[in-house]
Amino acid sequence: MALVVLTIDQRRSRQGPDRVDGLLEHLSSPDIAPDVVLPFERTAGDEVQGLLSSSRTAVDLALSLAESRAWSIGIGVGAVREPLPTSTRAAGGPAFENARDAVERAKATAEGIAVTGPDPVSAGDAEAVLQLLAAVMLRRSEAGKQTVELARAGLRQHEAAAQLAISKQAVSQRLQTAFWNHERRVRPVAARLLEQAAAHGAQAASTSSP
Numbered sequence: 776m777a778l779v780v781l782t783i784d785q786r787r788s789r790q791g792p793d794r795v796d797g798l799l800e801h802l803s804s805p806d807i808a809p810d811v812v813l814p815f816e817r818t819a820g821d822e823v824q825g826l827l828s829s830s831r832t833a834v835d836l837a838l839s840l841a842e843s844r845a846w847s848i849g850i851g852v853g854a855v856r857e858p859l860p861t862s863t864r865a866a867g868g869p870a871f872e873n874a875r876d877a878v879e880r881a882k883a884t885a886e887g888i889a890v891t892g893p894d895p896v897s898a899g900d901a902e903a904v905l906q907l908l909a910a911v912m913l914r915r916s917e918a919g920k921q922t923v924e925l926a927r928a929g930l931r932q933h934e935a936a937a938q939l940a941i942s943k944q945a946v947s948q949r950l951q952t953a954f955w956n957h958e959r960r961v962r963p964v965a966a967r968l969l970e971q972a973a974a975h976g977a978q979a980a981s982t983s984s985p
């Protein structure tokens with residue numbers, strides 16, 4: 776099983792309230808729970824860390840948090856020290872070290888996402904696509920974000936139009952301007968690239984084992 780560590784650090788924490796408790800509540804959602812190997816916990820100050828078994832869930836969480844502009848997200852893949860403890864704070868291994876490296880690099884990016892793994896090429900590919908997706912999402916207008924949110928929820932264009940009190944044509948134009956179809960098609964690509972990076976980490980771990 777390929778594992779993914781997310782280390783999430785609050786941006787500009789000294790300039791605003793501590794948002795960690797609200798984040799932890801969000802990260803305990805039943806929708807996420809099946810893919811959580813070790814639960815998300817506050818590890819230090821305004822930082823949160825957790826271990827996932829799904830690259831797709833890691834991608835969705837990272838992009839959602841990046842879109843909020845409130846967090847830096849480091850994604851780490853690689854070996855995890857076994858046996859796993861019950862607490863994330865007690866866990867360790869290269870994947871956790873890589874997530875630490877990634878979150879520090881993420882702080883210096885406009886998109887707030889970085890990926891680190893034992894294979895720099897596969898990790899770099901995943902990072903590049905995630906940063907591109909995040910850049911698209913961060914450049915949307917408020918109207919575009921609102922319309923995309925309805926599309927993500929599964930509403931058809933005429934349903935979104937009724938909810939927003941605009942025409943179906945206006946919904947279509949907003950989605951086109953927001954590059955919604957591009958995001959929808961590229962998200963699975965980002966997940967596959969992260970899965971490949973995680974697989975390289977698992978392979979490296981098995982090769983180094985005695």
